[in-house]
Amino acid sequence: MKSFSIKIADTVIKITPVYSQIFEMCRDYLTDEEPLFEVETNEKDFEREKAMADGEYSLSYLETLAVYRKIVTRLVFSDILLVHGSAIAVDGKAYLFTAPSGTGKSTHTRMWREYFKERAVMVNDDKPLARFKKDGVFIYGTPWNGKHRLGNNICVPLKGVCILERAKENSISRISKKEAYPTLLSQIYRPIENGEAMIKTLQLADKFMELPLYRLGCNISQDAAITAYEGMKDQL
Incomplete structure (x- = not known):
């Protein structure tokens, strides 16, 4: 080859x-x-x-x-980090949903696409890259975009990171770096066999968690997408 x-x-x-x-x-x-x-x-x-x-x-x-x-x-x-999650953009702003495999990240972002229609663009459904720049953090599509091959070769400013959890009722709340750290760190690729790269990864992970962080309790419904969007869209 x-x-x-x-x-x-x-x-x-x-x-x-x-x-x-x-x-x-x-x-x-x-x-x-x-x-x-x-x-x-x-x-x-x-x-x-x-x-x-x-x-x-x-x-x-x-x-x-x-x-x-x-x-x-x-x-x-x-200054580029791999985060396991499903990233979607609405009106040119991206939101990243992360959680352990099988929680429903892809299902949730599908609800966003169904509700927002042409306003929503899938960035990456599995392994997007987050790049740190002077003017913020940007999320990128990659070829490694999940079993359904959902994603685009685009770059979008990342406005929020949300830990998704299953729940009967939909609710969203802002959480601290301390609350988010264990889950988010587990979803960030860590090159444990390369000490120098591991140190740099942990430094970037700490910076990544300075973004607005949320916890979303959700069911499988479009109301969950609305709850998530309304809870995150106006945050700085």
Whole structure:
């Protein structure tokens, strides 16, 4: 498989893969610009991903995970953080919903799309990147956008981060960094095998939690989307 370059979070990365799946996955992010760094995979990477996987997966799929792991470990030094969550934009402002897998993040942002229609744009449904700039934090789409492949190659200012919890009644409240820290940290990719990158990740995580933070108790309804939006849209 030939090398190719992609541009994500305003950063160009050259990828030299073994299998073609990752090239197909990254088609919307291809570029001819000069890369900042290069990533390639080998048998050791595949074995590592196998050991961490929660099921049986093809080597070509495991390679996509290995490549992203290597990419985001490097990106922290450019003030870019990977956060597991579903990010959606309404009227040009993005909101990120995060929670452990299976809680209903994708279902919740689907309710936003159904309610807001053309006003809503999916940024990324699984592994968006947050980049810290002088004028704020911006959320980016990436090719790693979940099993339903929901996302766009866009950059949107991030206005709020919401921890989603299931509940019978819909409610939203502003929470402190201390309250949010355990859950948010668990949803941020932490390169534990690279000490320097880990330190930088924790520094960025601390800055990330200076954004407006919320806890949303919600059921599976459009009313939940309305509750979330009304609770977050006017906050600075």
